[in-house]
Amino acid sequence: MSKLAILGGTPILERHPEYMNWPRGDEATREALLRTLRSGVWGTLGKENERFANKYAAYCQTKHCLPVLNGTVSLELIFRALGIGWGDEVIVSPYTFSASVHSIVLAGAAPVFADTDPETFTLSPASVEERVTPRTRAILGVHLGGRPFDVDAISAIAEKHGLILIEDAAHAHGSEWRSHCCGSLGRAGSFSFQASKNLSCGEGGAITTNDTALYQRLWSMHHNGRDFEGQGYDHPLLGTDARLAEWQCAVLAAQMERLDGDIERRMRSAELLDRELAKLPFISVCRKDERITRNSLHLYPFRYHAERLGGLPREIFLKALNAEHVCRADSGYSEPIYRMKMLYTEDYSRMTGRTFADPAGDLPGNELLASSQGCWLQHTSLLGSDEDTLRVVEAFARVGEQAEELRRAFGQEG
Ligand SMILES: Cc1ncc(COP(=O)(O)O)c(C=O)c1O
Structure with a gap:
Protein backbone atom coordinates (compact mmCIF):
# COMPACT_ATOMS: atom_id res chain seq x y z
CA MET A 1 0.00 0.00 0.00
CA SER A 2 1.44 3.42 -0.97
CA LYS A 3 2.21 5.66 1.94
CA LEU A 4 -0.03 8.73 2.26
CA ALA A 5 1.43 11.98 0.94
CA ILE A 6 0.81 13.68 4.26
CA LEU A 7 2.94 11.00 5.92
CA GLY A 8 5.82 11.54 3.51
CA GLY A 9 4.68 9.29 0.64
CA THR A 10 4.10 10.23 -2.98
CA PRO A 11 0.67 11.80 -3.67
CA ILE A 12 -1.60 10.04 -6.13
CA LEU A 13 -1.08 13.02 -8.47
CA GLU A 14 1.90 15.34 -8.33
CA ARG A 15 -0.41 18.37 -8.50
CA HIS A 16 -4.14 19.02 -8.78
CA PRO A 17 -5.35 18.34 -12.33
CA GLU A 18 -5.98 21.17 -14.74
CA TYR A 19 -9.77 20.57 -14.85
CA MET A 20 -9.98 21.67 -11.22
CA ASN A 21 -8.92 25.24 -12.01
CA TRP A 22 -11.86 27.58 -11.47
CA PRO A 23 -13.30 29.88 -12.75
CA ARG A 24 -12.54 28.95 -16.32
CA GLY A 25 -11.98 31.46 -19.10
CA ASP A 26 -12.49 30.42 -22.71
CA ARG A 258 -20.86 25.05 -20.72
CA LEU A 259 -23.30 24.69 -17.87
CA ASP A 260 -25.27 21.64 -19.03
CA GLY A 261 -22.21 19.68 -20.12
CA ASP A 262 -20.59 20.33 -16.73
CA ILE A 263 -23.75 19.23 -14.90
CA GLU A 264 -23.87 15.97 -16.84
CA ARG A 265 -20.21 15.33 -16.04
CA ARG A 266 -20.67 16.05 -12.33
CA MET A 267 -23.80 13.90 -12.08
CA ARG A 268 -21.97 10.98 -13.63
CA SER A 269 -19.05 11.43 -11.22
CA ALA A 270 -21.47 11.72 -8.28
CA GLU A 271 -23.11 8.46 -9.23
CA LEU A 272 -19.75 6.76 -9.25
CA LEU A 273 -18.79 8.35 -5.94
CA ASP A 274 -22.14 7.38 -4.37
CA ARG A 275 -21.62 3.78 -5.40
CA GLU A 276 -17.97 3.47 -4.42
CA LEU A 277 -17.81 5.63 -1.29
CA ALA A 278 -20.83 3.81 0.15
CA LYS A 279 -18.56 0.75 0.38
CA LEU A 280 -16.30 2.54 2.87
CA PRO A 281 -17.60 2.07 6.42
CA PHE A 282 -16.41 5.50 7.58
CA ILE A 283 -18.35 7.42 4.89
CA SER A 284 -22.10 7.94 4.41
CA VAL A 285 -23.29 9.37 1.12
CA CYS A 286 -26.47 11.44 0.84
CA ARG A 287 -29.87 9.77 0.61
CA LYS A 288 -31.08 9.19 -2.94
CA ASP A 289 -34.26 11.00 -3.99
CA GLU A 290 -35.81 10.19 -7.35
CA ARG A 291 -37.68 13.51 -7.30
CA ILE A 292 -34.35 15.29 -7.84
CA THR A 293 -34.14 15.03 -11.61
CA ARG A 294 -30.99 17.16 -11.93
CA ASN A 295 -28.39 18.28 -9.46
CA SER A 296 -25.84 20.98 -10.26
CA LEU A 297 -23.57 19.48 -7.59
CA HIS A 298 -21.90 22.72 -6.67
CA LEU A 299 -20.89 20.64 -3.67
CA TYR A 300 -20.81 16.91 -3.14
CA PRO A 301 -21.76 16.53 0.55
CA PHE A 302 -20.92 13.39 2.51
CA ARG A 303 -20.65 12.40 6.15
CA TYR A 304 -17.49 11.24 7.87
CA HIS A 305 -17.67 8.91 10.88
CA ALA A 306 -14.51 9.47 12.92
CA GLU A 307 -15.46 6.76 15.42
CA ARG A 308 -15.17 4.17 12.64
CA LEU A 309 -11.53 5.16 12.10
CA GLY A 310 -10.54 4.96 15.74
CA GLY A 311 -11.46 8.61 16.36
CA LEU A 312 -9.32 10.15 13.61
CA PRO A 313 -10.48 13.80 13.67
CA ARG A 314 -12.34 15.10 10.63
CA GLU A 315 -9.82 17.86 9.96
CA ILE A 316 -6.90 15.43 9.83
CA PHE A 317 -8.87 13.06 7.60
CA LEU A 318 -9.59 15.91 5.17
CA LYS A 319 -6.02 17.22 5.26
CA ALA A 320 -4.71 13.78 4.35
CA LEU A 321 -7.29 13.43 1.57
CA ASN A 322 -6.44 16.83 0.07
CA ALA A 323 -2.72 16.09 0.14
CA GLU A 324 -3.29 13.38 -2.50
CA HIS A 325 -4.10 16.19 -5.00
CA VAL A 326 -7.09 14.45 -6.59
CA CYS A 327 -9.91 16.49 -5.01
CA ARG A 328 -10.63 19.44 -2.74
CA ALA A 329 -12.59 18.57 0.38
CA ASP A 330 -13.50 20.51 3.48
CA SER A 331 -15.68 20.41 6.55
CA GLY A 332 -18.34 22.73 5.16
CA TYR A 333 -20.33 24.97 7.48
CA SER A 334 -18.61 23.62 10.55
CA GLU A 335 -19.15 26.84 12.53
CA PRO A 336 -22.96 26.96 12.89
CA ILE A 337 -24.36 30.26 11.79
CA TYR A 338 -26.54 30.58 14.91
CA ARG A 339 -23.39 30.78 17.04
CA MET A 340 -21.81 33.53 15.00
CA LYS A 341 -21.23 36.84 16.77
CA MET A 342 -23.30 38.81 14.26
CA LEU A 343 -26.57 37.54 15.78
CA TYR A 344 -25.59 38.61 19.30
CA THR A 345 -24.74 42.22 18.51
CA GLU A 346 -26.49 45.47 19.37
CA ASP A 347 -27.00 45.96 15.65
CA TYR A 348 -29.06 42.78 15.53
CA SER A 349 -31.30 43.99 18.35
CA ARG A 350 -31.65 47.45 16.85
CA MET A 351 -32.55 46.08 13.42
CA THR A 352 -34.98 43.39 14.53
CA GLY A 353 -36.18 44.67 17.92
CA ARG A 354 -35.23 41.33 19.45
CA THR A 355 -32.38 39.53 21.11
CA PHE A 356 -31.20 36.25 19.70
CA ALA A 357 -31.18 33.02 21.74
CA ASP A 358 -28.91 30.14 20.69
CA PRO A 359 -31.25 27.46 19.21
CA ALA A 360 -28.60 24.69 19.11
CA GLY A 361 -30.57 22.47 21.51
CA ASP A 362 -33.40 22.24 18.96
CA LEU A 363 -31.10 21.51 16.03
CA PRO A 364 -29.51 18.09 16.62
CA GLY A 365 -29.18 17.29 12.91
CA ASN A 366 -27.35 20.50 12.16
CA GLU A 367 -25.16 20.15 15.24
CA LEU A 368 -24.10 16.69 14.11
CA LEU A 369 -23.06 17.94 10.67
CA ALA A 370 -21.36 21.05 11.98
CA SER A 371 -19.50 19.52 14.89
CA SER A 372 -18.33 16.21 13.48
CA GLN A 373 -19.82 14.58 10.39
CA GLY A 374 -20.43 17.17 7.66
CA CYS A 375 -17.97 17.33 4.76
CA TRP A 376 -18.11 18.18 1.09
CA LEU A 377 -16.08 17.99 -2.08
CA GLN A 378 -15.95 21.15 -4.17
CA HIS A 379 -17.60 20.80 -7.55
CA THR A 380 -14.38 20.92 -9.55
CA SER A 381 -13.42 17.59 -7.95
CA LEU A 382 -16.24 16.04 -10.03
CA LEU A 383 -15.25 17.46 -13.41
CA GLY A 384 -12.78 14.75 -14.43
CA SER A 385 -13.27 11.47 -16.25
CA ASP A 386 -14.45 8.24 -14.59
CA GLU A 387 -10.80 7.34 -14.20
CA ASP A 388 -10.16 10.65 -12.38
CA THR A 389 -13.15 10.05 -10.11
CA LEU A 390 -11.92 6.57 -9.26
CA ARG A 391 -8.66 8.23 -8.15
CA VAL A 392 -10.73 10.28 -5.69
CA VAL A 393 -12.21 7.04 -4.33
CA GLU A 394 -8.71 5.59 -4.10
CA ALA A 395 -7.61 8.58 -2.03
CA PHE A 396 -10.53 8.10 0.41
CA ALA A 397 -9.69 4.39 0.74
CA ARG A 398 -5.98 5.07 1.27
CA VAL A 399 -6.67 7.51 4.07
CA GLY A 400 -9.01 4.99 5.69
CA GLU A 401 -6.39 2.25 5.49
CA GLN A 402 -3.73 4.40 7.11
CA ALA A 403 -5.90 5.95 9.78
CA GLU A 404 -3.87 4.38 12.55
CA GLU A 405 -0.57 5.76 11.22
CA LEU A 406 -2.27 9.15 10.86
CA ARG A 407 -3.51 9.08 14.43
CA ARG A 408 -0.02 8.25 15.63
CA ALA A 409 1.63 10.91 13.50
CA PHE A 410 -0.79 13.58 14.72
CA GLY A 411 -0.69 12.49 18.36
CA GLN A 412 -4.36 11.49 18.37
CA GLU A 413 -4.07 8.11 20.05
CA GLY A 414 -6.11 6.96 22.96
C1 LIG B 1 -26.11 29.55 0.11
C2 LIG B 1 -25.60 30.91 -0.30
N1 LIG B 1 -26.45 31.94 -0.34
C3 LIG B 1 -26.05 33.17 -0.71
C4 LIG B 1 -24.74 33.41 -1.06
C5 LIG B 1 -24.32 34.81 -1.38
O1 LIG B 1 -23.87 34.96 -2.68
P1 LIG B 1 -22.81 36.09 -3.06
O2 LIG B 1 -21.46 35.62 -2.63
O3 LIG B 1 -22.93 36.20 -4.55
O4 LIG B 1 -23.21 37.34 -2.37
C6 LIG B 1 -23.82 32.37 -1.06
C7 LIG B 1 -22.42 32.60 -1.46
O5 LIG B 1 -21.55 31.78 -1.36
C8 LIG B 1 -24.25 31.08 -0.65
O6 LIG B 1 -23.40 30.05 -0.60
Missing part, protein backbone atom coordinates in the same frame (compact mmCIF):
# COMPACT_ATOMS: atom_id res chain seq x y z
CA GLU A 27 -12.58 31.89 -26.19
CA ALA A 28 -16.34 32.62 -26.03
CA THR A 29 -15.87 34.58 -22.79
CA ARG A 30 -12.98 36.56 -24.28
CA GLU A 31 -15.13 37.37 -27.31
CA ALA A 32 -17.97 38.50 -25.06
CA LEU A 33 -15.69 40.85 -23.12
CA LEU A 34 -14.22 42.32 -26.31
CA ARG A 35 -17.71 42.81 -27.71
CA THR A 36 -18.63 44.76 -24.58
CA LEU A 37 -15.43 46.78 -24.73
CA ARG A 38 -16.12 47.83 -28.28
CA SER A 39 -19.84 48.48 -27.72
CA GLY A 40 -19.14 51.53 -25.59
CA VAL A 41 -21.93 50.42 -23.22
CA TRP A 42 -20.18 49.28 -20.08
CA GLY A 43 -22.61 50.24 -17.34
CA THR A 44 -25.85 48.37 -17.17
CA LEU A 45 -29.27 47.71 -18.63
CA GLY A 46 -27.83 47.39 -22.11
CA LYS A 47 -28.03 44.60 -24.66
CA GLU A 48 -25.79 42.20 -22.72
CA ASN A 49 -27.99 42.54 -19.66
CA GLU A 50 -31.12 41.91 -21.72
CA ARG A 51 -29.57 38.96 -23.53
CA PHE A 52 -28.44 37.27 -20.34
CA ALA A 53 -31.67 38.01 -18.42
CA ASN A 54 -33.76 36.44 -21.20
CA LYS A 55 -31.46 33.48 -21.58
CA TYR A 56 -31.29 32.75 -17.86
CA ALA A 57 -35.05 33.18 -17.35
CA ALA A 58 -35.66 30.64 -20.13
CA TYR A 59 -33.08 28.31 -18.61
CA CYS A 60 -34.76 28.51 -15.19
CA GLN A 61 -38.25 28.14 -16.71
CA THR A 62 -39.35 31.48 -15.24
CA LYS A 63 -41.02 34.49 -16.79
CA HIS A 64 -38.44 36.91 -15.43
CA CYS A 65 -34.81 37.16 -14.42
CA LEU A 66 -33.29 40.26 -12.88
CA PRO A 67 -29.47 40.34 -12.90
CA VAL A 68 -28.11 42.01 -9.75
CA LEU A 69 -24.75 42.61 -8.07
CA ASN A 70 -24.50 39.37 -6.10
CA GLY A 71 -26.41 36.60 -4.35
CA THR A 72 -26.61 38.52 -1.07
CA VAL A 73 -28.21 41.70 -2.34
CA SER A 74 -30.61 39.55 -4.37
CA LEU A 75 -32.00 38.04 -1.15
CA GLU A 76 -32.20 41.44 0.57
CA LEU A 77 -34.14 42.83 -2.37
CA ILE A 78 -36.54 39.88 -2.36
CA PHE A 79 -37.39 40.36 1.32
CA ARG A 80 -37.78 44.12 0.95
CA ALA A 81 -39.85 43.84 -2.21
CA LEU A 82 -42.18 41.37 -0.51
CA GLY A 83 -42.60 43.75 2.42
CA ILE A 84 -41.02 41.31 4.86
CA GLY A 85 -39.35 43.17 7.70
CA TRP A 86 -39.72 44.46 11.24
CA GLY A 87 -41.79 42.13 13.43
CA ASP A 88 -41.73 39.28 10.92
CA GLU A 89 -40.06 35.90 11.22
CA VAL A 90 -38.46 33.93 8.40
CA ILE A 91 -37.74 30.23 8.83
CA VAL A 92 -34.34 29.43 7.35
CA SER A 93 -31.88 26.59 7.06
CA PRO A 94 -28.92 26.89 9.43
CA TYR A 95 -26.68 24.87 7.11
CA THR A 96 -25.90 27.81 4.83
CA PHE A 97 -23.66 30.74 4.13
CA SER A 98 -24.12 33.88 6.23
CA ALA A 99 -25.85 35.76 3.38
CA SER A 100 -29.06 33.73 3.78
CA VAL A 101 -29.32 35.06 7.34
CA HIS A 102 -27.82 38.54 6.88
CA SER A 103 -30.41 39.31 4.24
CA ILE A 104 -33.29 38.50 6.60
CA VAL A 105 -31.84 40.66 9.38
CA LEU A 106 -30.95 43.56 7.08
CA ALA A 107 -34.58 43.59 5.99
CA GLY A 108 -35.48 43.91 9.71
CA ALA A 109 -36.98 40.43 10.15
CA ALA A 110 -35.86 37.72 12.55
CA PRO A 111 -34.32 34.46 11.32
CA VAL A 112 -35.77 31.32 12.91
CA PHE A 113 -33.68 28.23 12.35
CA ALA A 114 -35.25 24.89 11.48
CA ASP A 115 -33.14 21.76 11.65
CA THR A 116 -31.06 20.16 8.91
CA ASP A 117 -31.67 16.58 7.83
CA PRO A 118 -28.18 15.05 8.09
CA GLU A 119 -28.96 12.60 5.29
CA THR A 120 -29.62 15.40 2.79
CA PHE A 121 -27.91 18.49 4.29
CA THR A 122 -31.15 20.42 3.59
CA LEU A 123 -34.14 21.60 5.67
CA SER A 124 -36.01 19.01 7.69
CA PRO A 125 -39.72 19.55 6.82
CA ALA A 126 -40.94 18.35 10.23
CA SER A 127 -38.71 20.88 11.95
CA VAL A 128 -39.91 23.68 9.66
CA GLU A 129 -43.52 23.00 10.62
CA GLU A 130 -42.62 23.10 14.33
CA ARG A 131 -41.15 26.61 13.93
CA VAL A 132 -44.24 28.25 12.42
CA THR A 133 -45.71 31.00 14.62
CA PRO A 134 -48.28 33.75 13.96
CA ARG A 135 -45.31 36.01 13.04
CA THR A 136 -43.88 33.72 10.36
CA ARG A 137 -44.09 35.29 6.92
CA ALA A 138 -41.76 33.22 4.80
CA ILE A 139 -39.56 30.15 4.47
CA LEU A 140 -36.12 30.57 2.94
CA GLY A 141 -34.99 27.13 1.79
CA VAL A 142 -31.42 26.56 0.62
CA HIS A 143 -30.71 24.10 -2.19
CA LEU A 144 -27.50 23.06 -0.51
CA GLY A 145 -24.71 22.31 -2.93
CA GLY A 146 -27.34 22.23 -5.68
CA ARG A 147 -29.46 19.52 -4.07
CA PRO A 148 -33.06 20.79 -3.95
CA PHE A 149 -34.63 20.74 -0.49
CA ASP A 150 -37.81 18.66 -0.18
CA VAL A 151 -39.89 21.04 -2.29
CA ASP A 152 -43.09 18.95 -2.04
CA ALA A 153 -43.09 18.93 1.74
CA ILE A 154 -41.85 22.50 2.29
CA SER A 155 -44.30 23.94 -0.30
CA ALA A 156 -47.15 22.08 1.41
CA ILE A 157 -46.20 23.63 4.76
CA ALA A 158 -45.96 27.07 3.17
CA GLU A 159 -49.36 26.65 1.57
CA LYS A 160 -50.98 25.31 4.73
CA HIS A 161 -49.82 28.30 6.80
CA GLY A 162 -50.06 30.98 4.11
CA LEU A 163 -46.29 31.54 3.97
CA ILE A 164 -44.13 32.73 1.09
CA LEU A 165 -41.56 30.23 -0.15
CA ILE A 166 -38.25 31.74 -1.28
CA GLU A 167 -35.40 29.72 -2.77
CA ASP A 168 -31.77 30.43 -2.01
CA ALA A 169 -30.51 28.83 -5.20
CA ALA A 170 -26.99 30.30 -4.92
CA HIS A 171 -25.58 26.80 -5.55
CA ALA A 172 -28.31 25.40 -7.77
CA HIS A 173 -27.85 26.64 -11.34
CA GLY A 174 -29.66 24.06 -13.46
CA SER A 175 -30.82 21.81 -10.61
CA GLU A 176 -34.33 20.39 -10.94
CA TRP A 177 -37.05 19.04 -8.70
CA ARG A 178 -39.44 16.79 -10.64
CA SER A 179 -38.06 18.36 -13.86
CA HIS A 180 -38.86 21.89 -12.64
CA CYS A 181 -35.87 24.17 -12.38
CA CYS A 182 -34.65 25.59 -9.09
CA GLY A 183 -35.50 29.27 -9.08
CA SER A 184 -38.99 28.50 -10.41
CA LEU A 185 -40.24 26.52 -7.42
CA GLY A 186 -41.18 29.31 -5.00
CA ARG A 187 -42.26 32.94 -5.23
CA ALA A 188 -38.71 34.02 -6.08
CA GLY A 189 -35.30 32.41 -6.49
CA SER A 190 -31.92 33.92 -5.70
CA PHE A 191 -28.71 32.96 -7.52
CA SER A 192 -25.05 33.79 -6.98
CA PHE A 193 -22.43 34.02 -9.74
CA GLN A 194 -19.51 34.64 -7.38
CA ALA A 195 -16.12 33.25 -8.40
CA SER A 196 -16.49 29.75 -6.94
CA LYS A 197 -19.99 29.14 -8.34
CA ASN A 198 -20.77 26.72 -11.18
CA LEU A 199 -21.89 29.69 -13.29
CA SER A 200 -19.62 32.60 -12.55
CA CYS A 201 -18.65 36.10 -13.64
CA GLY A 202 -16.46 36.84 -10.61
CA GLU A 203 -19.20 38.64 -8.67
CA GLY A 204 -22.85 38.68 -9.68
CA GLY A 205 -26.33 37.47 -8.85
CA ALA A 206 -29.85 37.14 -10.20
CA ILE A 207 -33.44 36.91 -9.06
CA THR A 208 -35.91 34.71 -10.91
CA THR A 209 -39.67 34.84 -10.56
CA ASN A 210 -42.94 34.14 -12.35
CA ASP A 211 -44.64 37.02 -10.53
CA THR A 212 -44.67 40.00 -12.90
CA ALA A 213 -45.73 42.55 -10.27
CA LEU A 214 -42.93 41.39 -7.97
CA TYR A 215 -40.43 41.52 -10.84
CA GLN A 216 -41.40 45.10 -11.66
CA ARG A 217 -41.04 46.12 -8.03
CA LEU A 218 -37.66 44.38 -7.80
CA TRP A 219 -36.55 46.07 -11.00
CA SER A 220 -37.44 49.46 -9.55
CA MET A 221 -35.77 48.75 -6.25
CA HIS A 222 -32.53 47.58 -7.85
CA HIS A 223 -32.48 50.79 -9.93
CA ASN A 224 -32.58 53.29 -7.03
CA GLY A 225 -36.36 53.07 -6.75
CA ARG A 226 -37.13 54.51 -10.19
CA ASP A 227 -40.42 53.69 -11.86
CA PHE A 228 -40.40 50.37 -13.73
CA GLU A 229 -38.24 50.88 -16.82
CA GLY A 230 -37.74 54.52 -15.85
CA GLN A 231 -34.30 56.13 -16.27
CA GLY A 232 -34.60 59.68 -14.92
CA TYR A 233 -34.64 61.32 -11.51
CA ASP A 234 -38.07 60.26 -10.39
CA HIS A 235 -37.90 57.82 -7.44
CA PRO A 236 -41.32 56.63 -6.28
CA LEU A 237 -39.85 53.68 -4.33
CA LEU A 238 -37.08 53.28 -1.80
CA GLY A 239 -34.35 51.34 -3.52
CA THR A 240 -30.66 50.87 -4.01
CA ASP A 241 -28.21 50.51 -6.87
CA ALA A 242 -27.85 46.78 -7.43
CA ARG A 243 -27.48 46.84 -11.21
CA LEU A 244 -25.14 44.33 -12.79
CA ALA A 245 -22.75 45.76 -15.36
CA GLU A 246 -22.63 44.73 -19.00
CA TRP A 247 -19.26 42.99 -18.54
CA GLN A 248 -20.63 40.44 -16.13
CA CYS A 249 -23.81 39.83 -18.13
CA ALA A 250 -21.73 39.21 -21.26
CA VAL A 251 -19.49 36.76 -19.40
CA LEU A 252 -22.47 34.93 -17.90
CA ALA A 253 -24.21 34.41 -21.24
CA ALA A 254 -20.97 32.98 -22.66
CA GLN A 255 -20.32 30.75 -19.64
CA MET A 256 -23.86 29.36 -19.78
CA GLU A 257 -22.90 27.41 -22.89
